[in-house]
Amino acid sequence: MYAQLVKSEGSKSREEMTPQELAFQERIDRGEKIEPKEWMPEGYRKTLIRQMGQHAHSEIVGQLPEGNWITRAPTLERKAILLAKVQDEAGHGLYLYSAAETLGVTRDELMEKLHSGNMKYSSIFNYPTLTWADMGAVGWLVDGAAIMNQVPLQRTSYGPYSRAMIRICKEESFHQRQGYDIMMKMCAGSPEQKAMAQDALNRFWYPALMMFGPSDKDSVHSAQSMAWKIKMNTNDELRQKFVDQTVPQAKYLGLTVPDDNLVWNEEKGGYDFSEPDWSEFFAVIAGNGPCNAERLGARIKAWDDGAWFRDGLMAHAEKAASRRIAAE
Amino acid sequence: MSSEWPLWEIFIRGQHGLNHRHVGSLHAPDAEMAIRNARDVYTRRNEGVSIWVVPSNSISASSPSDKGPLFEPANSKVYRHPTFFDIPEEIGHM
Numbered sequence: 420m421y422a423q424l425v426k427s428e429g430s431k432s433r434e435e436m437t438p439q440e441l442a443f444q445e446r447i448d449r450g451e452k453i454e455p456k457e458w459m460p461e462g463y464r465k466t467l468i469r470q471m472g473q474h475a476h477s478e479i480v481g482q483l484p485e486g487n488w489i490t491r492a493p494t495l496e497r498k499a500i501l502l503a504k505v506q507d508e509a510g511h512g513l514y515l516y517s518a519a520e521t522l523g524v525t526r527d528e529l530m531e532k533l534h535s536g537n538m539k540y541s542s543i544f545n546y547p548t549l550t551w552a553d554m555g556a557v558g559w560l561v562d563g564a565a566i567m568n569q570v571p572l573q574r575t576s577y578g579p580y581s582r583a584m585i586r587i588c589k590e591e592s593f594h595q596r597q598g599y600d601i602m603m604k605m606c607a608g609s610p611e612q613k614a615m616a617q618d619a620l621n622r623f624w625y626p627a628l629m630m631f632g633p634s635d636k637d638s639v640h641s642a643q644s645m646a647w648k649i650k651m652n653t654n655d656e657l658r659q660k661f662v663d664q665t666v667p668q669a670k671y672l673g674l675t676v677p678d679d680n681l682v683w684n685e686e687k688g689g690y691d692f693s694e695p696d697w698s699e700f701f702a703v704i705a706g707n708g709p710c711n712a713e714r715l716g717a718r719i720k721a722w723d724d725g726a727w728f729r730d731g732l733m734a735h736a737e738k739a740a741s742r743r744i745a746a747e
Numbered sequence: 748m749s750s751e752w753p754l755w756e757i758f759i760r761g762q763h764g765l766n767h768r769h770v771g772s773l774h775a776p777d778a779e780m781a782i783r784n785a786r787d788v789y790t791r792r793n794e795g796v797s798i799w800v801v802p803s804n805s806i807s808a809s810s811p812s813d814k815g816p817l818f819e820p821a822n823s824k825v826y827r828h829p830t831f832f833d834i835p836e837e838i839g840h841m
């Protein structure tokens with residue numbers, strides 16, 4: 420989801436594992452946490468770096484669509500709330516980058532891979548935020564979908580990742596609630612405001628469903644990641660849960676989910692619904708979404724424009740340290 | 748030049764009377780900035796009353812392979828726990 424297409428390794432049967440790999444798998448099966456300096460299969464380490472990196476990048480790039488509305492929030496209170504929400508996302512990115520760094524990759528390396536396009540971020544952030552109602556839809560649907568994925572990841576096998584997820588989950592429910600609160604206000608407002616809310620739902624519904632990644636039948640990398648407890652649920656399981664949770668919330672708002680096939684299925688105890696257009700999903704992931712160039716461009720510009728500042732503070736710190744040594 | 752800011756480990760005292768506890772790490776050019784960044788990253792919701800920052804490379808850690816020699820000896824010394832001793836009921840609380 421925030422990590423939608425993480426390349427993993429082919430899974431091994433117990434017979435194919437070396438004694439060391441088997442002992443490792445058994446630790447995970449017992450629910451033990453793996454900590455940074457401990458032995459781990461190279462594939463576990465690499466998959467985690469990819470997944471946590473992609474997750475971190477999503478938090479950071481995810482600030483942009485909402486940052487877009489900070490200066491135009493309708494009231495000072497809404498502005499303060501949105502600012503706090505976007506600041507949280509910066510924090511989420513930082514928790515995850517430092518958790519990834521415990522695996523022997525540097526943050527600069529991760530940044531470089533984002534900027535060169537070698538690492539991805541969630542497809543959802545390549546859609547534009549056109550109206551204030553989009554701030555409602557993003558908090559409600561996008562953070563809602565993120566929560567669905569992040570809550571089970573609190574139990575992931577890698578200690579630093581699990582602890583980062585616990586911190587993040589504590590903060591996410593504020594994000595979803597502030598979004599839903601915006602939607603409630605808009606839906607109780609003028610017909611024009613309600614129409615804006617409906618339009619935001621129309622535009623964000625399918626991209627939100629895409630956040631969980633391709634359908635299980637096309638999701639080739641799941642088995643090994645699930646055995647390692649890096650991935651806790653399949654894409655379709657989480658997507659189903661999200662739809663079941665969200666449809667009643669849309670009803671409460673008096674909004675219509677843009678899906679003619681949406682119908683309650685008594686037998687499975689969940690909704691039947693239309694899949695998103697997967698060709699659109701793959702196009703966005705490949706870099707051809709409505710805002711890919713703008714988002715990545717903004718990140719690269721921020722990085723490049725900030726270089727003199729990072730270097731300046733470092734130079735100051737080094738000078739101050741050598742002055743201290745000289746004085747001693 | 749572009750050298751990466753060093754890594755700091757962050758310890759926060761959650762409430763008066765409690766120990767500082769490790770909460771995570773962050774990059775900063777020096778200790779003063781590390782404290783400022785730690786405030787923004789780790790205490791946005793009243794999580795702390797005091798912050799310690801320590802350069803990550805100043806921390807020496809026991810190695811996972813020493814787990815046995817370091818911690819196993821304690822397993823056989825059950826007499827270090829008060830429950831090892833049976834004290835007669837009539838003695839009362841001890």
Ligand SMILES: [Fe+2]
Pocket residue numbers: 478507508511587
């Ligand atoms: Fe987040």
Ligand SMILES: [Fe+2]
Pocket residue numbers: 478481508562565
């Ligand atoms: Fe988020």
Ligand SMILES: [Fe+2]
Pocket residue numbers: 508562565591594
């Ligand atoms: Fe969020």
